[in-house]
Amino acid sequence: MSALIPFHRVNVLTGIKSARLIEDASEYADLIQKAKRPLLVLGPRLLEWALDGKLLIEYALEIAKAANIPICATAHVKGKLTELGVKPDSVYDAVEIVNALKDPDWKGVKRAGNHDLVIFFGIRSDLGEQSLSVLKHFAPHLKTMTLCKFYYPHANYSLPNFRKDEQWKAFLENLIDNLKKGE
Amino acid sequence: MSALIPFHRVNVLTGIKSARLIEDASEYADLIQKAKRPLLVLGPRLLEWALDGKLLIEYALEIAKAANIPICATAHVKGKLTELGVKPDSVYDAVEIVNALKDPDWKGVKRAGNHDLVIFFGIRSDLGEQSLSVLKHFAPHLKTMTLCKFYYPHANYSLPNFRKDEQWKAFLENLIDNLKKGE
Amino acid sequence: MAEVKAITRKEEEVRQLIKAEIPWEPVGPTPMPEIPDLRSWDMRLLKTYKPWYAPFCDLCCLCTYGKCDLTENRRGACGLDIATQQARIILLACLMGCSAHAGHAGHILEFLIERHGPDKKIDMGTFIELEAPNIRTVTGLKPETLGDLKAVIEYVYKEITHLLDSTHMGQEGSYLDYESKALHASMLDHVGMEVADIAQIVGFNYPTSVAETPMIEMGWGAVDKSKPVILLVGHNPATSCTLIDYLRDNDLYDKVEVCGICCTALETTRYSDRAKIVGPLSRQLFFVRTGIADVILTDEQCIRTDIPIEASKAGSALIATLDKAMYGLEDATDWDTEEIVKQMVEDKKHFAILDPEKAAEVAAKVAIKIAPQKRKEWITEEEATELAKKCTNCDMCERVCPNLFSIGDGITEVAKGNFDLIKEQFNLCIGCGKCEEECPKQVPIFKIMQVAASKETWKIRAGRGPIMDTEIRNVGAPLTLGTIPGVIAFVGCSNYPDIEDVADMVDEFARRKYIIVLSGCAAMVAGMKKDADGKTVYEKYSPDFDAGGVVNVGSCVANSHISGAGIKIANIFASLPLRANYEVIADYILNRVGACGVAWGAMSQKAASIGTGCNRLGIPVILGPHSSKYRRLYLSRKEEDDWRVMDARKREIVDTGEPSPEHLAYVCETKEKAMVTIPKLCIRKNDTPQGRSIKLNHYISLYKKYMGGGLPEDLHLFVRRSADIPLVYKKEVMAHLKEIDWQPKEPVGLPTLIGTYPTKVPIDAVIH
């Protein structure tokens, strides 16, 4: 990206600061494991999308478990979690959790201090991107990451636009493996 | 660039279409030589900038000569050209030449048809970038290229932001050599 | 210490404008308020409901110092920071919205004064004495004639100018002040809308003071394409009503079909119940491309900007009837009618005709001449399947879709002869046309959609304008006590996540005996779904403004009747004087009227100003997920924020800890979440134990239904004493409360924010 920012900033096309694109699951795993207080924010698209018949919410839960990351269930995700026997660490809407995260003094969902890495997964991409924008501009104290199969410019770390679901699946499985290894 | 465009276009951060960054002078030379009717647009910064004491306008004239490209002198460039004994093929301001180039039926400075490649060199970078924007949006019939040491997003082909003047100088000299070779 | 000041010339002038000498009520503190006059109220709201900014872009590009990069705490070359820039854009959006309605109001008023004279009396019917709650509350004037409305709209013009002034590069440097200005602009929007709709009701003799307005036929299949078809697009009924008159006067109404899209459709059906409603904005391009319309009449707002091109492609004639949108067309207003007709028919030219009578006559004549030449066939399933085979399922259509779904998947299924998916998708489609534009294979997606789009017809109740005073009297007590659990207003544009969501929500809450009001595109789509018995919500529920009633107030400008209903409750039921008394009324509504707006498909700048206008008046608004693109919400943080209010009876500040209403402008990602958020946002500090237990009953039961069981995480915040707990859930709730060590609190007798911030309003003013 930075190579593509013109020398004179007034000539910038639009947008100065955009996500680092990461395709390597181990890099993601490292970033997650380095975080002191990560948070996984789950959106309702996880209840609709599936990879080879396995709902994305299951991948999400495996990730949370592998790295022991607390969960925030947005929209109506909690229902499905309950069904799966999981009690989310917190229930907030996307805009609410972002609103809380903005505040450096917030205690976080574990009441152990605000989070330093927030991972978005399964939120409608327009709402997700706007939510990331809030954090990019108003939460310099934390980093953001996405797990959906789209590139999110406003995040700090994003996956690319995976052309094929297999690539995404491979990435997620790899990530889970890496996180487990890292334990 | 295209890797950095989000899957859902409504989430785009940066503009959609931005210049291909080229650092290799031979690639530039190829593009120029492939053009049927290139045009070199010279701006007044060429009269101010020098590389090791040699004014940029001299590089520009060498390029024009090496590839036999007609010249358009903008602003008050013509004065210096006259001094150097060169009669420009045309005298238009940046906004005027761009206004003419927009028109696919324009006869071009050689009255041989509109140009297919327009090379900008030495225009104030904000005016240059805006002029390139006009062509990007309203002149699909031609390509644009820049020779200043800045990245120009609105061009089709641009140099990077050269950190050091030596890099720029090397590029220009290389380009001239390549063009000469290509003759 | 405040100084005593002599009355100024300016105050004197305002008093004249509002006829202060007419003593229908004492003149309150803020007649025709200007920017600073309600600023302290705004600042109080913004203290609890802080602006939440989601920048749409890292840059500001509004002057030639820029572009300025505003990331990482950078300031622009003028000193601006990113939050202030977002607020500035929000103000601009609210001004664009407000001016759209004010422009509409000004135009229609001029048109109707031309027709009836300025002394035409305002009469809203037997049951409506409080004819103009917004105007009275904001300006202090009780408008008696069309001419009085003119003074009101001129006040709006002036304020718009001052507000727009402040968006100029290098002035306002505070996002809070820009928000205060946006709230001001948006309050004025409700005034402008009220001017427009009152003028229309009076000037066109729309039905008023009646709940049971006619049922109107709706749906593109309802249009009789065997007749010449005239399509109305936009918001301003000047030409459409004139057209109805022309057809009636010339015995043509049987022979010509009149139908509309967007608010002009709603307006026209208030004038003639034989006109048809095609659908909301999201059906505009689709319907235009069918070519069913022989003539298209555009007026203003919510018209696609490419309509001349699309009309030409579809072989439809086009007349632009208002100066707001002239499309570069030749202005034939002063031409001879026959000459225009000739050129339109023979040369297929489009024109601007700014004289409604001439436009109407030309439209009718051209439609009758063109219709026989046009073939109007719908595509067959076989043809669609054939066309769909060109699709390579390449993803490009999905990438450009503002609603983020893959119509390509639907097309791929069609190619296999399966129409199920595309039928579902037609409900998601907002009709923007981006997919077809982008398709590298030139798949005619809209044409294929014809097989997906149900030719079914639906019934919608014609818009009825204001709520009657008598209705307000009936529901005032149950509403403020909480025994009618809330008023829910479904409003705004058709940028829906799913078009059926609105009907589902209306049904859910009408069944639960909330009062439902609707307007604009939302009013249309609420009627575009039938239950098992084949009934729409308009057929299923009563049209009364009462528990379980479903009320269509009308077009966008009728939104003023929704805010107006809130004001009427404060005035008619609670006997609070409203004249130039905005702060007191807004405080009353915020703390005591369980109302909530839902702009599920909010898209335009008008939606921004309508919603923000509700916010200043103390009405929270829920928006669809894409609405984060407005860049700003008003959110509280229930556990961190200050929920103290003044108990006006005891005159002491009480810490309620109760986040009611929790947010003022909120985005829900899914319908399910909205189903849970709506009842919560209807909770008010004023609820009686009985009322509160009813509200919590719905909150809990909807939570269980849509969130998969359990109890809401924040339930304890809304339980003051055990009497608040709904009987059916008593055990579960009590157990939960015990677990988290909940402590009972005293309900507040008369909750108000007055007294909690610097204001000139004395606490006495809130006691009725």
Added chain:
Amino acid sequence: MAEVKAITRKEEEVRQLIKAEIPWEPVGPTPMPEIPDLRSWDMRLLKTYKPWYAPFCDLCCLCTYGKCDLTENRRGACGLDIATQQARIILLACLMGCSAHAGHAGHILEFLIERHGPDKKIDMGTFIELEAPNIRTVTGLKPETLGDLKAVIEYVYKEITHLLDSTHMGQEGSYLDYESKALHASMLDHVGMEVADIAQIVGFNYPTSVAETPMIEMGWGAVDKSKPVILLVGHNPATSCTLIDYLRDNDLYDKVEVCGICCTALETTRYSDRAKIVGPLSRQLFFVRTGIADVILTDEQCIRTDIPIEASKAGSALIATLDKAMYGLEDATDWDTEEIVKQMVEDKKHFAILDPEKAAEVAAKVAIKIAPQKRKEWITEEEATELAKKCTNCDMCERVCPNLFSIGDGITEVAKGNFDLIKEQFNLCIGCGKCEEECPKQVPIFKIMQVAASKETWKIRAGRGPIMDTEIRNVGAPLTLGTIPGVIAFVGCSNYPDIEDVADMVDEFARRKYIIVLSGCAAMVAGMKKDADGKTVYEKYSPDFDAGGVVNVGSCVANSHISGAGIKIANIFASLPLRANYEVIADYILNRVGACGVAWGAMSQKAASIGTGCNRLGIPVILGPHSSKYRRLYLSRKEEDDWRVMDARKREIVDTGEPSPEHLAYVCETKEKAMVTIPKLCIRKNDTPQGRSIKLNHYISLYKKYMGGGLPEDLHLFVRRSADIPLVYKKEVMAHLKEIDWQPKEPVGLPTLIGTYPTKVPIDAVIH
């Protein structure tokens, strides 16, 4: 065929508003014109001067359907294309500009009516009978009192609302119509400006009908920092003039120094020649950061949005005096004066005080108390050198500089003890502060600049308001014949490529006996350079509106006197009736008045509307290079376009082939190019052979001077017959013409565009 129509109520109302019965002139065709009324004139202009769009961004982000990618012929989700989106943004910019002046006008009018009553007579002095050329021409009203001006500004408010309406998502679909609307908004801007300045002249008793106004001291070094210093920032003189009164009445004027930045400075010096002008907008941040001001009073427009932060850092007290820009400050308007003073002095709090008298009193008291506590030392060269050593010449400051130069290079030289470069650079600096913000080494660039910024003082002639009728009578003939080669107006903001450019241009053209008028920041910087004898252009040239005169009309709102001068020439000299006769007057100016505007530092939205307003009136405008960021120019293509005009005497259309004026809105990259373009844009078809040869003489000689010899490429297009050729260049030109096979053409007797496009104006109307 036009139909004959009865007079409508609306027409009747307009006739009342403009007092049509007063027969000073017959009422022309367009009293108080609305959007469609001058559209055909606009379309005619836009046919020759086509909009040239340079999109600043690939996207549209104005509604929640977006963002929409508009590259490669894509349309937005609402149907919009990229050209139309640019035009829409231009309309928005012009509306922001227009509303800024209209808001100013409305406020100051209210303030002055409060003071003097609405019946206060408008008297512009002995030599000015045509008091309001813009108002008379546009509206048809001859304003006689302050109250009359109110009717005018209310008309402007209304039109602003309708125009802003049309920017709402999904309406206007034609860039040409958006341009027509932008031209309308910008014409109204000149009306609003005229209202403001007439009100100020009448209400504050500014000097009028006099050319030789006092010389004012200018420059930051002119401020006596040993006294308490009050700094005025902005545009609105309500508080500043009240402050002068307060100081005079309380015998404090000797003890307190009053100085200003931007237009409030120009206004205040029209009221008191003892006030100082610090400089233009580009010196605002620099001066504030010096901490010399004890109290800063802001009003509206062109105030940095970070002024509260910067004031605090510099230890200056701040009072925001207008509701346009309140910075989130507490509104102390109703507080006790002493309490405010106390909190400002002791707690260092800033306040909004919207009552000018209170603000003035508080400002004086606080300044007197604060001043003794403040140290006001300028940095020494040694200190600067030391501070500069932190610089690593890393480039970051250059990357963010809107004027694209490397202040880091200057700093690096300072570190070596060399101040030459930074002195040059101070003239390039537009004072935005981006460099210092971005500097990773926290180099205090602005502080270091203190050694670069000359403490020299300059003289500027105080603004004088309108041109006198008598002056117009004198220059009318030579100007329209061409023997005075042109009127050149230097106007607008301080976003200069180099601040000295303006003085150089003024000097060049004043010497050549052009008439020079100036306003706003341009008027200031013209005086910020001295010749070899130590004289500024104000001291060197006569203050008369005559050949070789240099006239400062005043602040931004005085720009209306520049457009007004053009109108006066048509009316006073050419005896064309102006009442509601805009089209005829504009046509006259376009074809027969050799005037040209130069907005060399154009930056704000007001600059956009002022310039576009000149364009509608037929006055071309040259802009600095950064102004391509406005996104739109109006350019012709001299060889391809249609240069036919009607010869009103012969009543036949003549193909002149002469591109005069060649462009309406043009960007020059360098001063040198502007020097050549200005004389060319002063050429008019109406020039006599003598006049033309004088104009060509300047064109050729300036070309030789700045373009390195030879003859202009397009010279032949401007030579009609050999008599047009200036004597000194006869041989060279004749040789050249022969070479290119030039053929003589007959000059046009009475050139006009009327008759070349559909308009209601008859050709007779242009004959005087």
